[in-house]
Amino acid sequence: MQTTFFITAALLYALCAFLPARRRLAISAGTAVAWLLHGSALWADVVTPGSLRVGFAMMLSAAMWISVAAYWLENRNFALDGLRMLVLPCAAVMVLLPALFPGTVMALGQRSVLLPWHVTIAILAYSTLTIAAFHAVLMAIQDSRLHTRPGATVGGWFAAAIDRLPALLTMEKLLFRLIGFGFVLLTLTVLSGVIFSEELFGKAFRLDHKTVFTMLSWVLFGLLLAGRRWRGWRGKTALSFTLAGFSTLLLAYVGSRFVLEVVLHRGVA
Template sequence: MHITLFVLAALLYMTCAALPSKQRFGISVGTAAGWLLHGGALWADMVVPGSLRIGFAFVLSATLWISVAAYWLENRNFSLDGLRVLVLPTAAVAVVLPALFPGSLIPLQDKSSLFPWHVVIAILAYSSLTLAAFHAVLMALQESRLHASPADARDRWLARAIDRLPALLTMEKLLFRMIAFGFVLLTLTVLSGIVFSEQLFGTPIKWDHKTIFTILSWGLFGLLLAGRVGRGWRGKTALRFTLTGFATLLLAYVGSRFVLEVVLHRGLA
C-alpha cells in the first residue's frame, strides 16, 4: 500500500478545500498535485501483474479521483467554488480508505478481456453521477439562498461560495449534461454486465441486490432524462430524481460491498 501518497493527496485536497477562493492559482495547482498523487497510488495498488484489486474502498476512491478531475476541468470554464468545498473534503476521506480497507485481488487469467473495461466504464459512470449528485446538492443550497435574507448567512464561507456560483439555469444545464453523460456510461455498464455476464464473471447473470439496484438507478436516471425532454422537468423534481438515483446506485455496489467486506468480513464474490 502506498500509504504516504494517499495521505499526501488527502492533505493537499483538504488544504485546497480550506484556501480562500481568491487563491485560485494555488487551489488549481494544489488540486492537480493531489490528483496526480491520488491517481498514482491508486494505479500502483489496484493494477497488480495478472490481477486487479477491487473493493468498495478502491471503487469509491477511484470514483472521487475522476470526480476531482471533472470538477477541476469544469471550474476552468465556470466558477464552481461551491463544488470545491463539497468534492475535495469528500475526496480527502475517500483517498485514504484503501489503506484501511484493502479489498481483494481478482485474478485476470480466467477473466474475459472485457472485464477491465467493464470495471473502468462502471467507475466512470459512478464518477459522473457522483459529481451530478454534488451538483444537485449545490443547486438545492443555491435555491434556498434565493429565499433567504442577505443577513442570514452574510459571513458564512459556504454561503459566499454559493453566491459566486453561475446562475441557477446555467447550473441546471450543467447538471443535465453530467447526468446524460453518466447515463450513457451506466447504460454501457448494465448492457455489458447482462450481455457478457458469463464471459465477464464466469457465471450467467445473477439477479442479486447489486444488479437490481443498478438497473433501478438506471431506470430513475432514464426517466429523469425522458421527463426533461418530454415534460420539461426541472427544479426540485430534477434534484429529487438525481439524489434518489445516486443513492440507489451507491447501494448497488459501494454499499453492498461495504456490508460484505467490513461488516460481514467476506471477500469478493
Template sequence: MLTYLFVLAALLYATCGFLPSRQRVAISAGTAAAWLLHGGALWVDMIGHGSLRIGFAIMLSATLWISVAAYWLENRNLTLDGLRVLVLPSAALAVVLPVLFPGSVVPLEGKSALFPWHVAIAILAYSSLTIAAFHAVLMALQESRLHASPGTVQQGWLGMAIDRLPALLTMEKLLFRIVGFGFVLLTLTVLSGVFFSEELFGIAFQWNHKTIFTMLSWVLFGALLAGRFWRGWRGKTALRFTLTGFATLLLAYVGSRFVMEVVLHRGLA
C-alpha cells in the first residue's frame, strides 16, 4: 500500500512539474495533493510503534517533501515557475527512493522524548538549505541568461521558466532570507545534537564524517551571513558559499548514509 502511495505522489509531482505554467490552478492543486500523499506515506513509513526508520533515502525524501511545501507557499506571492521545474521533478525522484532503500530501524525505547524533535529540526534545516541551493542554481542561470548575447539565448521550457522569475535582486533577498532561516535551524540541530550525543554515547561530539561535514557546513553558512552583513557579499560570492555549504551538508548525512547503505551495504543509524 505504501509503495502505491509513493508512486502515485511521484506521478503527480512529475505531472505538475511539466505542465504548462498557465495551468496554475491545476499545478497548485496537484502539487498539494501529491504533497499530502507524500507526507502521509512518509509518516507511516518513518514512525513505527516505538521505533523510527532512518536512512539516506528517507531523509532525502523528507527533505524534498518540506522543500515542496516551501515552494508552494512562496509561489503564492511570487511567480517561481523556474523553481517548480527543478523542485517537483526532483521530488518525483526522491519520493520513491525509500521503496528501493528502506534504511534501518532505530528503537526509541530508552531515548529522550525530545529525540524526535531533534530529528524534525534537522530535517527542517536540511530542507531550508535545499531550497536555498535551488535558488542559487536558478540565480546562476538567470544571471548567465542576462549576460548572454541575443543569438545564444535558449528559448526552451527552462529558458522561458527563468524569464518568468522575479528580478535578480528580489531573488537574492529571498536567498538570504532562506539561508538565514536555515542557519538558525542548523544551529539548533548542532546544539541538540550535542545533547543527544552526550545522552547516547557519553561524549559531546563524535568526531565522525557526519559531525565534521555538519560543522563545516555550519561554518560556511555562518561566514556567508557574516560576510553579507559586514562586507555586503552578494552575486557569485553568495552563490558559491551557498552551493558549497549545501554540498557539504548533503555529505554530512545523506552522502554518508548512501555510502553506508548502498556502497558498503551496512544499515547503521
C-alpha cells in the first residue's frame, strides 16, 4: 500500500510541477492530494507495530514533504510559481527514495510509547532545517544573478525558475520562518533526546558525534535567530549561519547514515 501511495504522489507532484501557471486551482488541489498521500505513506512506513524504520531516505523524503507544505501554504500569500518549478520535481523524485533505500528497522520492545513521537519530531526538525538550507542556496543564486550582466546570464529551465522566484526580501522572510519553526522542533528534539537517551543507551546523556553535531547546529541556528532579532542580521551573514548550521546537522545524522546504509551496507541504531 505504501509503495502505491509513494508512486501516486510522485506522479501527482510531477504533473503539478509542469502544469501551466494559469491552472492555479488544479495545481493547488493536486499538490494537496499528493502531499496527503506522501505523508500517509511516510508515517505508515516509519511507524510500524512494535518497531520504527529509520534511514537517510526517510529523512530526505520527509524534507521534501515539509518543503511542499511550506510552498503550498505560502503560495496563498505570495506568488511562488518559481518555487513550484523547483520544489515539486524534486519532491517527485525524493518521494520514491524510501522504496529504494528502506533503511533500518529498530525494534521498540518495552520502550516508551512516546519514542515514535521523539523520532518524528527529530525527522521534522532535520527536514525543516534542510529545506531552509536549500532555500538559502536559492537565495544566493538569485542574488548572484542580480549582479550578473544581462548578456552573461545563462538560459534554460533552472534559470527561468530562478528568475520567477519572489523578491529577495520575500525569500528572506520565508527563510526565517523556516528557520524559526525548525529551531523550535530541534529544541524539542534535544530535550526529548535527553529523556530517551537513558532508555535507549542506559545513559542520561550520550556524548557521541550525533550529540555533538546536533548541539553545535542548535547553537548556530540559535545565534542566527538572536542576531536577526537583536542585530538585524540578514543577507550573507544569514546565509552563512544557515549553511553552517545545516552542514553540522547533516554530519550529525543524514551523512553518517548514508555512508553506513549505502556505502558500507550496515544498519545502525
